[in-house]
Amino acid sequence: MEFFRIRRDIPFMRHALVLNMISLLTFLAAVAFLATRGLHWSIEFTGGTVLEIAFPQTADIERVRTTVAALGYDDPQVQNFGTSRDVMIRLPVQAGVSSSAQSQKVFEAIKADATTPGADQAQLRRVEFVGPQIGEELATDGALALLFVVIGIVIYLAIRFEWKFAIAAIIANLHDVIIILGFFAAFGWEFSLTVLAAVLAVLGYSVNESVVIFDRIRETFRRKRGLSTREVIDHAITSTISRTIITHGCTEMMVLSMLIFGGPTLFHFALALTIGILFGIYSSVFVAAAVAMWLGVKREDLIKPVKKREDGQPELP
Amino acid sequence: MNRFPLWKNLLVVLALLAGALYTAPNFFGEAPAVQISAIAATARVDTVLAGRVERALSEANISHDGLLVDGNSIKVRLRDTDTQLKAKDVIAQALTPTGQEPSFVVALNLLARTPAWLTSMRALPMYLGLDLRGGVHFLLQVDTRAAVLKRIEASAAEIRSSLRERGIRHAGILRAGETIELRFRADGSDNANAEVIRTTAKNRIAEDFPGFNVTPAEAEAGSKDLRLLVTLKPETRVQVLDNALKQNIVTLNKRVNELGTSEPVIQQQGADRVVVQLPGVQDTARAKDILGRTATLEARLVDVSTQAQAALTGAGPVPFGSELFTVGRGAPVVLKKQSIFTGEQLTGAQATFDQNQRPAVAIDLEAAAGRTLREVSRENIRKPMAVVLFERGRGEVLTVATIQDELGARFQITGMPSPQASTDLALLLRAGALAAPMEIVEERTIGPSLGVENITKGFHSTLYGFAAIAAFMVAYYALFGVFSTLALAANLLLLIALLSLLQATLTLPGIAAIALTLGMAIDANVLINERIREELRNGASPQIAIVTGYERAWATILDSNVTTLIAGLALLVFGSGPVRGFAVVHCLGILTSIFSAVIVSRGIVNLWYGRQRKTSGLSIGQIWKANA
Numbered sequence: 001m002e003f004f005r006i007r008r009d010i011p012f013m014r015h016a017l018v019l020n021m022i023s024l025l026t027f028l029a030a031v032a033f034l035a036t037r038g039l040h041w042s043i044e045f046t047g048g049t050v051l052e053i054a055f056p057q058t059a060d061i062e063r064v065r066t067t068v069a070a071l072g073y074d075d076p077q078v079q080n081f082g083t084s085r086d087v088m089i090r091l092p093v094q095a096g097v098s099s100s101a102q103s104q105k106v107f108e109a110i111k112a113d114a115t116t117p118g119a120d121q122a123q124l125r126r127v128e129f130v131g132p133q134i135g136e137e138l139a140t141d142g143a144l145a146l147l148f149v150v151i152g153i154v155i156y157l158a159i160r161f162e163w164k165f166a167i168a169a170i171i172a173n174l175h176d177v178i179i180i181l182g183f184f185a186a187f188g189w190e191f192s193l194t195v196l197a198a199v200l201a202v203l204g205y206s207v208n209e210s211v212v213i214f215d216r217i218r219e220t221f222r223r224k225r226g227l228s229t230r231e232v233i234d235h236a237i238t239s240t241i242s243r244t245i246i247t248h249g250c251t252e253m254m255v256l257s258m259l260i261f262g263g264p265t266l267f268h269f270a271l272a273l274t275i276g277i278l279f280g281i282y283s284s285v286f287v288a289a290a291v292a293m294w295l296g297v298k299r300e301d302l303i304k305p306v307k308k309r310e311d312g313q314p315e316l317p
Numbered sequence: 318m319n320r321f322p323l324w325k326n327l328l329v330v331l332a333l334l335a336g337a338l339y340t341a342p343n344f345f346g347e348a349p350a351v352q353i354s355a356i357a358a359t360a361r362v363d364t365v366l367a368g369r370v371e372r373a374l375s376e377a378n379i380s381h382d383g384l385l386v387d388g389n390s391i392k393v394r395l396r397d398t399d400t401q402l403k404a405k406d407v408i409a410q411a412l413t414p415t416g417q418e419p420s421f422v423v424a425l426n427l428l429a430r431t432p433a434w435l436t437s438m439r440a441l442p443m444y445l446g447l448d449l450r451g452g453v454h455f456l457l458q459v460d461t462r463a464a465v466l467k468r469i470e471a472s473a474a475e476i477r478s479s480l481r482e483r484g485i486r487h488a489g490i491l492r493a494g495e496t497i498e499l500r501f502r503a504d505g506s507d508n509a510n511a512e513v514i515r516t517t518a519k520n521r522i523a524e525d526f527p528g529f530n531v532t533p534a535e536a537e538a539g540s541k542d543l544r545l546l547v548t549l550k551p552e553t554r555v556q557v558l559d560n561a562l563k564q565n566i567v568t569l570n571k572r573v574n575e576l577g578t579s580e581p582v583i584q585q586q587g588a589d590r591v592v593v594q595l596p597g598v599q600d601t602a603r604a605k606d607i608l609g610r611t612a613t614l615e616a617r618l619v620d621v622s623t624q625a626q627a628a629l630t631g632a633g634p635v636p637f638g639s640e641l642f643t644v645g646r647g648a649p650v651v652l653k654k655q656s657i658f659t660g661e662q663l664t665g666a667q668a669t670f671d672q673n674q675r676p677a678v679a680i681d682l683e684a685a686a687g688r689t690l691r692e693v694s695r696e697n698i699r700k701p702m703a704v705v706l707f708e709r710g711r712g713e714v715l716t717v718a719t720i721q722d723e724l725g726a727r728f729q730i731t732g733m734p735s736p737q738a739s740t741d742l743a744l745l746l747r748a749g750a751l752a753a754p755m756e757i758v759e760e761r762t763i764g765p766s767l768g769v770e771n772i773t774k775g776f777h778s779t780l781y782g783f784a785a786i787a788a789f790m791v792a793y794y795a796l797f798g799v800f801s802t803l804a805l806a807a808n809l810l811l812l813i814a815l816l817s818l819l820q821a822t823l824t825l826p827g828i829a830a831i832a833l834t835l836g837m838a839i840d841a842n843v844l845i846n847e848r849i850r851e852e853l854r855n856g857a858s859p860q861i862a863i864v865t866g867y868e869r870a871w872a873t874i875l876d877s878n879v880t881t882l883i884a885g886l887a888l889l890v891f892g893s894g895p896v897r898g899f900a901v902v903h904c905l906g907i908l909t910s911i912f913s914a915v916i917v918s919r920g921i922v923n924l925w926y927g928r929q930r931k932t933s934g935l936s937i938g939q940i941w942k943a944n945a
């Protein structure tokens with residue numbers, strides 16, 4: 001079985017401008033969504049209380065909302081979570097009231113509600129409370145983590161290849177991250193710490209693609225003389241396209257399994273991963289290589305002619 | 318060519334064996350158990366107690382699967398949950414005869430069924446996080462300002478008695494913010510004298526209270542009184558906070574013991590926070606209740622002056638030096654501001670009956686507090702004294718009792734409305750009041766059913782994903798696909814073994830990280846297989862193709878795993894809670910991926926193809942040639 005029956009190097013770089021225009025447009029669209037709608041932050045970042053309640057039968061969301069609103073919250077967020085029997089209630093931070101008291105009061109009010117059938121058998125499955133200060137700290141930590149990853153990757157790639165490649169890779173992959181955030185802003189999906197973890201994992205994974213291509217570029221520079229940079233890049237992308245698509249396909253199969261079977265808690269996490277994996281192919285392959293080309297990479301960047309020994313690869317164990 | 322030296326083969330075999338060994342404990346399941354721990358200071362957990370427990374069980378005809386004395390608790394393993402509940406009741410009754418205060422706590426628990434020979438090698442099942450086990454997680458923050466103010470109030474009182482003992486007269490001590498201000502009367506004629514008094518006071522205080530800075534200050538506008546300002550030194554402040562935090566941790570420990578949970582986690586986090594985690598707690602509401610009483614306790618005299626009486630009915634203002642409180646259902650009472658003793662000076666509290674067989678609470682105080690109480694009670698016989706619980710700045714009077722006699726370090730609070738009330742008060746006093754008020758800044762409560770559900774979901778998604786990848790790999794890469802799948806399985810085995818060995822916390826994102834690791838790890842094998850295909854396509858002989866394929870792919874595998882590792886490390890350093898669980902698994906997964914993709918898979922390939930003298934072709938799927 002061979003899916004990739006390619007006879008000749010596909011001239012990707014000829015279309016570099018078009019491909020990058022498309023990615024620039026999607027990038028701008030994502031930024032627009034982020035600016036206008038903003039992200040739907042989870043309580044881990046904003047502070048607040050989340051209650052997850054399971055009813056013995058289909059829950060009446062409206063009744064629950066009325067009950068909670070009657071306790072003095074002006075716009076409680078009440079929605080289904082997973083199955084139609086599970087309800088998630090999100091309450092903002094209330095000054096002066098401890099979270100335990102808050103959640104207990106709300107739960108008891110719901111249980112006591114005589115008009116909702118089965119309310120007295122409602123089960124409190126999960127409570128999560130984050131004070132505003134902790135929320136701020138988690139947000140800062142998240143931002144710092146992102147910064148750390150970006151800097152780390154740039155430094156590593158600059159050492160392993162060359163600074164032009166490092167810049168190209170980071171531009172391409174940050175573009176990925178913004179697109180994921182854009183999707184979350186556009187559809188109003190909840191952005192939690194777990195989703196941030198997914199985004200960072202995608203960043204690390206996405207850079208892999210660029211690394212594979214850069215590696216091939218370096219090898220092609222070494223083995224095939226007389227090819228222009230553009231042709232070298234075309235050759236590198238063409239030879240690795242099979243691997244890129246198969247790997248992404250396999251990873252996506254695993255993520256799809258999580259999306260379907262993982263339950264509501266892992267849903268947004270898997271969603272972020274899926275978007276990252278799909279757009280990752282595009283950005284890492286086309287954008288990274290094209291940007292590197294425009295930054296003017298040449299043979300000498302990767303292969304230092306002064307060294308007697310070739311820029312060798314580490315020993316195979 | 319394509320042969321591993323013996324030591325490499327052995328290395329792989331050993332690694333896989335160790336992996337299997339340390340993964341095994343995860344499959345033994347858990348047994349319901351009963352855990353007995355001591356809560357009274359005098360109670361002892363030892364073989365004598367174990368004997369009592371065993372006798373009680375045999376008398377009730379309950380057979381158990383094992384009893385072990387583990388540190389300061391006894392754990393008894395039982396067959397099923399019904400037996401577990403019966404055993405709990407039987408043991409509780411046997412250890413605590415009715416009417417007496419319980420000295421032991423008997424709680425339900427789940428114990429891993431790992432056989433002893435595995436546990437002796439430190440092979441334990443993975444440590445499940447709260448979102449997989451169910452339980453309660455609190456992050457408590459000390460109110461640093463309140464803690465410091467408390468200390469300063471106490472010091473102000475001490476300074477007052479110290480000056481009185483030495484006969485140094487002053488015109489008043491008051492607290493303004495975090496400064497204690499002393500005034501010395503100077504009314505023109507007596508200036509020099511006031512100076513002398515002030516200097517004497519300054520020296521005395523500096524000597525007796527080394528943790529403070531004592532500075533003279535000029536008189537305020539509109540008054541001629543000389544002033545002395547006493548403030549905490551910065552290092553003393555730090556020490557006060559540190560002590561308060563440590564004291565609070567001790568108190569929380571006591572409270573958690575009352576709940577009888579297994580493996581509670583109470584740790585200091587940072588300079589002013591405490592993490593409390595109670596895994597596997599089934600009655601989460603009660604846990605929150607007991608831990609949530611982040612209150613401080615004080616005993617104060619009731620102000621019986623006529624002004625105070627007027628204030629009670631609302632006819633007049635609350636007199637200076639006193640405060641208004643409510644008892645029970647709102648009956649007001651005016652108490653003096655100065656506290657006689659505080660909760661941390663209690664050494665014991667028991668519900669008991671006084672000489673008239675009425676419910677009472679017997680209290681033991683520390684020696685110093687006992688002396689203070691003796692003095693105060695001597696001067697205030699037949700006057701009422703109240704015990705107040707302060708929570709979030711508001712005080713709730715627990716009880717008002719009349720001082721019948723000169724009290725000492727041991728005394729009784731009588732006139733409790735019921736035995737239940739005296740048990741509750743004793744519990745509250747005994748569980749300890751906190752040295753500094755704390756506030757819950759983060760809370761996570763997960764019901765046990767959700768925990769089990771999370772595990773099942775995580776497990777299924779990993780399983781199905783693995784099956785899908787395996788199916789594809791075998792279909793696309795034939796025999797090499799089988800090798801890659803075996804390597805992936807080895808990866809999973811080693812990862813779980815590593816997590817079990819390190820007892821790293823596994824959370825739901827952690828399970829997601831396992832799935833993601835497997836999904837990403839297949840990349841290495843795809844790289845290798847594609848390379849080998851390419852070499853074969855270019856006309857290399859099979860054995861050479863294998864060598865070149867692995868060689869060329871190695872650098873790329875290394876690079877791509879390092880970048881993923883950078884992301885994992887960032888999350889490890891900056892993450893917290895479940896996200897940290899994700900990061901730990903992610904990082905460990907990268908390490909096992911590199912090992913299994915390169916060494917294990919090469920080992921298998923070498924075993925299969927290495928020994929063949931003439932290899933006609935590799936079973937790696939279709940090698941499509943452009944001009945074929």
